Amino acid sequence: MEDEKILVTKLKNPETQEQAFRELMSLYKERLYWHIRKIVYVHDDADDVLQNTFIKIFKNINSFQENSKLYSWMYRIATNESITFINKKASKHNVDISELQYKMVDDLQNDEHYSGDQIQLILQKAIVTLPHKQQLVFNMKYFDEMKYADMSEILGTSVGALKASYFHAIKKIEEFLKSY
Protein backbone atom coordinates (compact mmCIF):
# COMPACT_ATOMS: atom_id res chain seq x y z
CA MET A 1 0.00 0.00 0.00
CA GLU A 2 2.85 2.34 0.86
CA ASP A 3 4.54 1.46 -2.41
CA GLU A 4 1.30 2.21 -4.20
CA LYS A 5 1.08 5.66 -2.57
CA ILE A 6 4.62 6.47 -3.60
CA LEU A 7 3.89 5.32 -7.14
CA VAL A 8 0.76 7.48 -7.32
CA THR A 9 2.70 10.52 -6.09
CA LYS A 10 5.30 9.97 -8.79
CA LEU A 11 2.59 9.52 -11.40
CA LYS A 12 1.07 12.87 -10.48
CA ASN A 13 4.40 14.68 -10.58
CA PRO A 14 5.20 15.82 -14.16
CA GLU A 15 8.91 15.44 -13.53
CA THR A 16 8.69 11.78 -12.58
CA GLN A 17 5.54 10.94 -14.50
CA GLU A 18 7.03 9.13 -17.47
CA GLN A 19 9.25 6.84 -15.42
CA ALA A 20 6.42 6.11 -12.98
CA PHE A 21 4.09 5.35 -15.89
CA ARG A 22 6.57 2.82 -17.27
CA GLU A 23 6.72 1.22 -13.85
CA LEU A 24 2.92 1.11 -13.66
CA MET A 25 2.65 -0.60 -17.06
CA SER A 26 5.33 -3.09 -16.14
CA LEU A 27 3.43 -4.04 -12.98
CA TYR A 28 -0.08 -4.35 -14.37
CA LYS A 29 0.00 -4.87 -18.14
CA GLU A 30 -0.43 -8.65 -18.10
CA ARG A 31 -3.15 -8.78 -15.48
CA LEU A 32 -5.13 -6.10 -17.28
CA TYR A 33 -4.50 -7.71 -20.66
CA TRP A 34 -5.91 -11.10 -19.66
CA HIS A 35 -8.92 -9.53 -18.03
CA ILE A 36 -9.59 -7.60 -21.25
CA ARG A 37 -8.88 -10.60 -23.46
CA LYS A 38 -11.52 -12.72 -21.74
CA ILE A 39 -14.11 -10.09 -22.64
CA VAL A 40 -13.09 -9.30 -26.23
CA TYR A 41 -11.57 -12.72 -27.15
CA VAL A 42 -9.44 -11.50 -30.08
CA HIS A 43 -5.79 -10.53 -29.42
CA ASP A 44 -5.78 -7.49 -31.74
CA ASP A 45 -8.89 -6.12 -30.06
CA ALA A 46 -7.42 -6.77 -26.61
CA ASP A 47 -4.27 -4.92 -27.68
CA ASP A 48 -6.32 -1.87 -28.73
CA VAL A 49 -8.33 -1.88 -25.52
CA LEU A 50 -5.24 -2.31 -23.34
CA GLN A 51 -3.54 0.67 -24.98
CA ASN A 52 -6.67 2.79 -24.63
CA THR A 53 -6.93 1.73 -21.00
CA PHE A 54 -3.40 2.87 -20.16
CA ILE A 55 -3.83 6.11 -22.07
CA LYS A 56 -6.99 6.77 -20.10
CA ILE A 57 -5.16 6.00 -16.86
CA PHE A 58 -2.41 8.43 -17.84
CA LYS A 59 -4.90 11.16 -18.75
CA ASN A 60 -6.91 10.81 -15.57
CA ILE A 61 -4.27 9.99 -12.98
CA ASN A 62 -4.68 13.44 -11.43
CA SER A 63 -8.34 12.71 -10.76
CA PHE A 64 -7.57 9.44 -8.96
CA GLN A 65 -8.63 10.23 -5.43
CA GLU A 66 -6.83 7.38 -3.70
CA ASN A 67 -9.96 6.30 -1.81
CA SER A 68 -9.66 2.90 -3.51
CA LYS A 69 -6.74 0.73 -4.54
CA LEU A 70 -4.94 1.87 -7.66
CA TYR A 71 -5.33 -1.59 -9.21
CA SER A 72 -9.12 -1.58 -8.57
CA TRP A 73 -9.38 1.79 -10.29
CA MET A 74 -7.35 0.60 -13.26
CA TYR A 75 -9.27 -2.66 -13.47
CA ARG A 76 -12.55 -0.69 -13.55
CA ILE A 77 -11.25 1.43 -16.42
CA ALA A 78 -10.18 -1.70 -18.30
CA THR A 79 -13.62 -3.29 -17.75
CA ASN A 80 -15.45 -0.19 -18.99
CA GLU A 81 -13.18 0.15 -22.00
CA SER A 82 -13.74 -3.52 -22.89
CA ILE A 83 -17.51 -3.24 -22.61
CA THR A 84 -17.50 -0.03 -24.65
CA PHE A 85 -15.41 -1.74 -27.30
CA ILE A 86 -17.75 -4.73 -27.52
CA ASN A 87 -20.80 -2.46 -27.71
CA LYS A 88 -19.27 -0.47 -30.56
CA LYS A 89 -18.32 -3.63 -32.41
CA ALA A 90 -21.83 -5.04 -32.05
CA SER A 91 -23.34 -1.77 -33.21
CA LYS A 92 -20.97 -1.65 -36.18
CA HIS A 93 -22.09 -5.14 -37.24
CA ASN A 94 -25.74 -4.34 -36.55
CA VAL A 95 -26.13 -7.14 -34.03
CA ASP A 96 -26.73 -7.26 -30.30
CA ILE A 97 -23.90 -8.07 -27.92
CA SER A 98 -24.96 -11.65 -27.20
CA GLU A 99 -25.07 -12.48 -30.89
CA LEU A 100 -21.61 -10.96 -31.33
CA GLN A 101 -20.21 -12.97 -28.44
CA TYR A 102 -21.61 -16.25 -29.81
CA LYS A 103 -19.94 -15.52 -33.13
CA MET A 104 -16.61 -14.59 -31.52
CA VAL A 105 -16.55 -17.80 -29.51
CA ASP A 106 -17.42 -19.79 -32.62
CA ASP A 107 -14.49 -18.13 -34.41
CA LEU A 108 -12.04 -19.04 -31.61
CA GLN A 109 -11.27 -22.48 -33.00
CA ASN A 110 -9.98 -20.81 -36.16
CA ASP A 111 -8.06 -18.14 -34.22
CA GLU A 112 -4.25 -18.50 -34.48
CA HIS A 113 -3.98 -17.08 -30.98
CA TYR A 114 -6.23 -19.70 -29.37
CA SER A 115 -4.91 -23.08 -28.31
CA GLY A 116 -7.60 -24.33 -25.95
CA ASP A 117 -8.92 -27.86 -26.24
CA GLN A 118 -12.49 -28.90 -26.93
CA ILE A 119 -13.71 -28.76 -23.34
CA GLN A 120 -12.22 -25.31 -22.84
CA LEU A 121 -13.97 -24.13 -25.98
CA ILE A 122 -17.25 -25.52 -24.68
CA LEU A 123 -16.65 -23.69 -21.40
CA GLN A 124 -16.26 -20.41 -23.35
CA LYS A 125 -19.55 -21.14 -25.11
CA ALA A 126 -21.18 -21.75 -21.72
CA ILE A 127 -19.86 -18.44 -20.34
CA VAL A 128 -21.42 -16.35 -23.12
CA THR A 129 -24.86 -17.77 -22.25
CA LEU A 130 -24.64 -15.97 -18.88
CA PRO A 131 -25.95 -12.41 -18.34
CA HIS A 132 -23.20 -9.90 -19.09
CA LYS A 133 -22.42 -8.87 -15.53
CA GLN A 134 -22.45 -12.48 -14.41
CA GLN A 135 -19.87 -13.25 -17.11
CA LEU A 136 -17.58 -10.63 -15.52
CA VAL A 137 -18.11 -12.05 -12.04
CA PHE A 138 -17.38 -15.60 -13.23
CA ASN A 139 -14.22 -14.61 -15.16
CA MET A 140 -12.84 -12.55 -12.28
CA LYS A 141 -13.48 -15.25 -9.71
CA TYR A 142 -12.89 -18.47 -11.66
CA PHE A 143 -9.94 -17.47 -13.86
CA ASP A 144 -8.37 -14.51 -11.97
CA GLU A 145 -9.16 -15.88 -8.48
CA MET A 146 -9.89 -12.34 -7.30
CA LYS A 147 -11.10 -11.63 -3.77
CA TYR A 148 -14.76 -10.70 -3.40
CA ALA A 149 -13.78 -7.44 -1.64
CA ASP A 150 -11.68 -6.37 -4.65
CA MET A 151 -14.41 -7.41 -7.08
CA SER A 152 -16.90 -5.37 -5.04
CA GLU A 153 -14.69 -2.29 -5.41
CA ILE A 154 -14.31 -2.79 -9.17
CA LEU A 155 -17.89 -3.67 -10.06
CA GLY A 156 -19.63 -1.54 -7.43
CA THR A 157 -21.65 -4.51 -6.21
CA SER A 158 -21.91 -5.87 -2.65
CA VAL A 159 -19.93 -8.93 -1.64
CA GLY A 160 -23.12 -10.85 -0.88
CA ALA A 161 -24.57 -10.13 -4.32
CA LEU A 162 -21.30 -11.16 -5.94
CA LYS A 163 -21.26 -14.46 -4.09
CA ALA A 164 -24.83 -15.18 -5.12
CA SER A 165 -24.06 -14.21 -8.71
CA TYR A 166 -21.01 -16.49 -8.84
CA PHE A 167 -23.01 -19.39 -7.39
CA HIS A 168 -25.74 -19.02 -10.04
CA ALA A 169 -23.11 -18.74 -12.78
CA ILE A 170 -21.51 -22.02 -11.75
CA LYS A 171 -24.87 -23.81 -11.73
CA LYS A 172 -25.78 -22.54 -15.19
CA ILE A 173 -22.40 -23.50 -16.65
CA GLU A 174 -22.65 -26.96 -15.13
CA GLU A 175 -26.07 -27.43 -16.75
CA PHE A 176 -24.65 -26.30 -20.11
CA LEU A 177 -21.71 -28.72 -19.84
CA LYS A 178 -24.06 -31.59 -19.00
CA SER A 179 -26.22 -30.84 -22.03
CA TYR A 180 -23.22 -30.95 -24.41
Add this chain to the structure above:
Amino acid sequence: MNKNDLHKIAPLLSIIPLNKTQFEVPKKYFETIEDAILAKTMAENIPSSHSKNTFKTPHNYFDSIESIVISKLKSESIHGNNNKAVPDNYFDSIEDNVFNKLKSSSKGNFIKVQFLKYVAPLAIAASLLLVFLLNNNTNSVTFDSLTFTEIENLINEGSIDIDEFNISALYSEVEFDNEINSTLLSDDEVLDYLYEEDLDEIIYDN
Protein backbone atom coordinates in the same frame (compact mmCIF):
# COMPACT_ATOMS: atom_id res chain seq x y z
CA MET B 1 -15.27 -21.08 -2.92
CA ASN B 2 -12.56 -23.70 -2.68
CA LYS B 3 -12.05 -26.64 -5.03
CA ASN B 4 -13.95 -29.08 -2.83
CA ASP B 5 -16.97 -26.82 -2.72
CA LEU B 6 -16.78 -26.33 -6.48
CA HIS B 7 -16.61 -30.08 -7.02
CA LYS B 8 -19.75 -30.57 -4.95
CA ILE B 9 -21.74 -27.92 -6.81
CA ALA B 10 -20.31 -28.35 -10.32
CA PRO B 11 -18.32 -31.58 -10.75
CA LEU B 12 -17.87 -31.19 -14.54
CA LEU B 13 -16.63 -27.66 -14.21
CA SER B 14 -14.22 -28.59 -11.43
CA ILE B 15 -12.34 -31.06 -13.64
CA ILE B 16 -11.67 -28.60 -16.43
CA PRO B 17 -8.01 -27.51 -16.12
CA LEU B 18 -7.60 -23.89 -15.29
CA ASN B 19 -5.52 -23.08 -18.31
CA LYS B 20 -5.02 -19.41 -18.90
CA THR B 21 -2.82 -20.09 -21.90
CA GLN B 22 -5.78 -21.26 -23.95
CA PHE B 23 -5.53 -17.70 -25.17
CA GLU B 24 -2.14 -16.88 -26.70
CA VAL B 25 -0.28 -13.71 -27.51
CA PRO B 26 2.28 -12.92 -30.23
CA LYS B 27 5.90 -13.42 -29.23
CA LYS B 28 7.45 -10.58 -27.27
CA TYR B 29 4.12 -8.79 -27.10
CA PHE B 30 4.45 -7.86 -23.43
CA GLU B 31 8.06 -6.74 -23.97
CA THR B 32 7.11 -4.20 -26.58
CA ILE B 33 3.69 -3.03 -25.45
CA GLU B 34 5.04 -0.39 -23.05
CA ASP B 35 6.96 1.46 -25.75
CA ALA B 36 3.94 1.32 -28.03
CA ILE B 37 1.69 2.81 -25.37
CA LEU B 38 4.17 5.56 -24.48
CA ALA B 39 4.61 6.45 -28.13
CA LYS B 40 0.85 6.65 -28.54
CA THR B 41 0.59 8.80 -25.45
CA MET B 42 3.15 11.27 -26.76
CA ALA B 43 1.60 11.24 -30.23
CA GLU B 44 -1.78 12.21 -28.77
CA ASN B 45 0.02 15.03 -26.96
CA ILE B 46 -1.89 14.40 -23.82
CA PRO B 47 -1.81 17.51 -21.66
CA SER B 48 -0.24 17.18 -18.29
CA SER B 49 -1.19 19.19 -15.23
CA HIS B 50 1.17 21.92 -16.44
CA SER B 51 -0.52 22.37 -19.77
CA LYS B 52 -0.51 25.94 -21.00
CA ASN B 53 -3.38 25.30 -23.35
CA THR B 54 -6.32 26.81 -21.53
CA PHE B 55 -8.59 26.84 -24.56
CA LYS B 56 -10.79 23.81 -24.98
CA THR B 57 -13.15 22.46 -27.55
CA PRO B 58 -16.17 20.29 -27.00
CA HIS B 59 -15.50 16.58 -26.80
CA ASN B 60 -14.90 15.04 -30.25
CA TYR B 61 -15.35 18.43 -31.85
CA PHE B 62 -12.75 17.95 -34.56
CA ASP B 63 -14.03 14.47 -35.30
CA SER B 64 -17.53 15.64 -35.96
CA ILE B 65 -17.15 19.14 -37.38
CA GLU B 66 -16.73 17.96 -40.96
CA SER B 67 -19.93 15.95 -40.90
CA ILE B 68 -21.83 18.84 -39.36
CA VAL B 69 -20.65 21.32 -41.96
CA ILE B 70 -21.40 18.99 -44.85
CA SER B 71 -24.88 18.26 -43.48
CA LYS B 72 -25.61 21.97 -43.18
CA LEU B 73 -24.38 22.67 -46.69
CA LYS B 74 -26.55 19.86 -48.06
CA SER B 75 -29.53 21.12 -46.11
CA GLU B 76 -29.11 24.65 -47.47
CA SER B 77 -28.81 23.46 -51.04
CA ILE B 78 -32.02 21.44 -50.73
CA HIS B 79 -34.15 23.88 -48.81
CA GLY B 80 -32.56 27.18 -49.78
CA ASN B 81 -31.26 29.80 -47.39
CA ASN B 82 -34.70 30.74 -46.31
CA ASN B 83 -35.02 28.62 -43.26
CA LYS B 84 -37.46 30.90 -41.57
CA ALA B 85 -40.80 29.37 -40.99
CA VAL B 86 -43.99 31.40 -41.42
CA PRO B 87 -46.72 31.25 -38.85
CA ASP B 88 -49.50 28.76 -39.38
CA ASN B 89 -52.24 29.93 -41.79
CA TYR B 90 -50.25 33.04 -42.64
CA PHE B 91 -51.01 32.94 -46.33
CA ASP B 92 -54.68 32.22 -45.66
CA SER B 93 -55.16 35.30 -43.54
CA ILE B 94 -52.92 37.80 -45.29
CA GLU B 95 -55.66 39.08 -47.58
CA ASP B 96 -58.06 39.85 -44.75
CA ASN B 97 -55.32 41.57 -42.80
CA VAL B 98 -54.46 43.81 -45.71
CA PHE B 99 -58.07 44.79 -46.29
CA ASN B 100 -58.61 45.55 -42.61
CA LYS B 101 -55.60 47.82 -42.63
CA LEU B 102 -56.85 49.62 -45.69
CA LYS B 103 -60.23 50.22 -44.05
CA SER B 104 -58.79 51.60 -40.88
CA SER B 105 -56.57 54.04 -42.79
CA SER B 106 -59.51 55.31 -44.92
CA LYS B 107 -61.57 55.98 -41.79
CA GLY B 108 -58.80 58.17 -40.57
CA ASN B 109 -58.80 60.10 -43.82
CA PHE B 110 -62.57 60.60 -43.67
CA ILE B 111 -62.34 62.09 -40.20
CA LYS B 112 -59.50 64.31 -41.35
CA VAL B 113 -61.52 65.64 -44.27
CA GLN B 114 -64.56 66.39 -42.05
CA PHE B 115 -62.30 68.23 -39.64
CA LEU B 116 -60.81 70.38 -42.38
CA LYS B 117 -64.20 71.17 -43.91
CA TYR B 118 -65.60 72.83 -40.85
CA VAL B 119 -62.74 73.96 -38.69
CA ALA B 120 -60.15 75.15 -41.18
CA PRO B 121 -62.09 78.19 -42.47
CA LEU B 122 -62.88 79.33 -38.96
CA ALA B 123 -59.31 78.91 -37.89
CA ILE B 124 -58.10 81.06 -40.75
CA ALA B 125 -60.65 83.73 -39.91
CA ALA B 126 -59.66 83.79 -36.33
CA SER B 127 -56.02 84.23 -37.16
CA LEU B 128 -56.77 87.11 -39.53
CA LEU B 129 -58.90 88.76 -36.90
CA LEU B 130 -56.15 88.46 -34.44
CA VAL B 131 -53.77 90.22 -36.75
CA PHE B 132 -56.28 93.00 -37.40
CA LEU B 133 -57.01 93.60 -33.76
CA LEU B 134 -53.39 93.59 -32.81
CA ASN B 135 -52.70 96.29 -35.39
CA ASN B 136 -55.64 98.51 -34.32
CA ASN B 137 -55.96 97.94 -30.66
CA THR B 138 -53.44 98.39 -27.86
CA ASN B 139 -55.44 96.00 -25.72
CA SER B 140 -54.14 92.42 -25.95
CA VAL B 141 -56.46 90.10 -27.70
CA THR B 142 -56.10 86.39 -27.48
CA PHE B 143 -57.59 83.77 -29.62
CA ASP B 144 -59.36 82.38 -26.58
CA SER B 145 -61.15 85.69 -25.96
CA LEU B 146 -62.94 85.52 -29.30
CA THR B 147 -66.02 83.42 -29.69
CA PHE B 148 -67.13 81.86 -32.90
CA THR B 149 -70.11 84.23 -32.94
CA GLU B 150 -67.82 87.23 -32.81
CA ILE B 151 -65.73 85.86 -35.62
CA GLU B 152 -68.80 85.26 -37.74
CA ASN B 153 -70.03 88.81 -37.08
CA LEU B 154 -66.71 90.25 -38.15
CA ILE B 155 -66.86 88.25 -41.36
CA ASN B 156 -70.46 89.37 -42.07
CA GLU B 157 -69.58 93.05 -41.42
CA GLY B 158 -66.79 92.81 -43.91
CA SER B 159 -64.05 93.40 -41.37
CA ILE B 160 -62.47 90.13 -42.43
CA ASP B 161 -62.27 89.42 -46.09
CA ILE B 162 -61.84 85.68 -46.78
CA ASP B 163 -60.91 84.67 -50.20
CA GLU B 164 -62.83 81.46 -50.71
CA PHE B 165 -60.90 80.65 -53.84
CA ASN B 166 -57.57 80.73 -51.98
CA ILE B 167 -59.00 78.46 -49.27
CA SER B 168 -60.27 75.93 -51.84
CA ALA B 169 -56.86 76.00 -53.55
CA LEU B 170 -55.13 75.18 -50.22
CA TYR B 171 -57.62 72.51 -49.20
CA SER B 172 -58.55 70.83 -52.43
CA GLU B 173 -60.13 67.85 -50.66
CA VAL B 174 -62.54 70.10 -48.74
CA GLU B 175 -65.94 70.42 -50.31
CA PHE B 176 -67.29 73.92 -49.91
CA ASP B 177 -70.98 74.66 -50.07
CA ASN B 178 -72.07 76.17 -53.41
CA GLU B 179 -73.33 79.26 -51.64
CA ILE B 180 -69.83 80.24 -50.64
CA ASN B 181 -68.67 80.42 -54.23
CA SER B 182 -71.79 81.80 -55.72
CA THR B 183 -72.29 85.60 -55.99
CA LEU B 184 -75.70 87.25 -55.75
CA LEU B 185 -75.73 89.22 -59.01
CA SER B 186 -78.69 90.02 -61.13
CA ASP B 187 -78.70 89.60 -64.87
CA ASP B 188 -78.67 93.40 -65.37
CA GLU B 189 -75.61 93.78 -63.21
CA VAL B 190 -73.83 91.17 -65.24
CA LEU B 191 -74.69 92.85 -68.53
CA ASP B 192 -73.56 96.25 -67.20
CA TYR B 193 -70.27 94.75 -66.20
CA LEU B 194 -69.77 93.24 -69.60
CA TYR B 195 -70.52 96.58 -71.43
CA GLU B 196 -68.21 98.59 -69.18
CA GLU B 197 -65.15 96.41 -69.27
CA ASP B 198 -62.87 95.77 -72.16
CA LEU B 199 -63.60 92.14 -72.81
CA ASP B 200 -60.78 91.79 -75.26
CA GLU B 201 -58.32 92.94 -72.63
CA ILE B 202 -59.80 90.60 -70.02
CA ILE B 203 -59.61 87.63 -72.37
CA TYR B 204 -56.05 88.53 -73.37
CA ASP B 205 -54.91 88.83 -69.76
CA ASN B 206 -56.45 85.48 -68.84
